[in-house]
Amino acid sequence: MKIEPQHVVSLTYDLYVNQENGEEGLVESATQEQPLTFIYGAGQMLPKFEEHLSTLSAGDQYEFRLTAEDAYGEYDNEAVASLPKEMFGTEEIPPVGSMLPLQDNQGNRLQGQVVSIAEDAVIVDLNHPMAGQALHFKGEILNVRPANEEELSHGHAHGADGHSGH
Incomplete structure (x- = not known):
């Protein structure tokens, strides 16, 4: 079955990014035992990630790269906030390096990483941890199926077979 909007896609991936030494290093994986499962076209994934999968079917292998601009954007030096203690x-x-769940003035949820602690404030970097990085994906499409009504109403997949397992 070919990937189409409102279909649940399960896939494996290995995500590589350039390391400081210039080599590509593996930073994240989804395996056959723990695949990435999502509703295609529901806005959960990076648009360019989905675009690269648009012609594939279950069993297909894939490999592609996304520029930083097409992934999580360029690193924004302005996106560093000082939160009063x-x-x-x-x-x-929170210690340096920890991730904080935050909310902006519009109620959007975001993550910030504590980069330093000042005398009266906690300095938090609001950039995505992979901002400014090109992403290299390799993987396989494991399963494609139409999303069921419950999944569509919830806006997310309930696992590779359609059951939430809760």
Whole structure:
């Protein structure tokens, strides 16, 4: 079955990015035991990622690269925020390197990585961890099937076979 909008796609992937030494290194994988499963065309994946899969069917191998611009965007030096320590109340100040779930003024959820701790503030980088990086994907399409009504109403897939497993 060919990949089409409102179809659930399960796939494996290995994601490579350029390391500091100039070589490509593996940073993330989805395996046959733990595949990536999503509703194609539902806006969950990078648009260019889906575009590269648009002609494929179950059993097909794929390999493609996305520029930083087509992936998570260029690194934005302005996207670093200073959060007042009072914001954390009595909670412990998160350590450098930890990821914080945040919300912007429009209610959009985003992740910020703590990059340093100042005397009265926590400095957080709001760029996606892979901003500014070209992505190299390799993998295989494992399964393609029409999404069921429940999945379409929820806006996400319930696993490779359509059951949520909850």
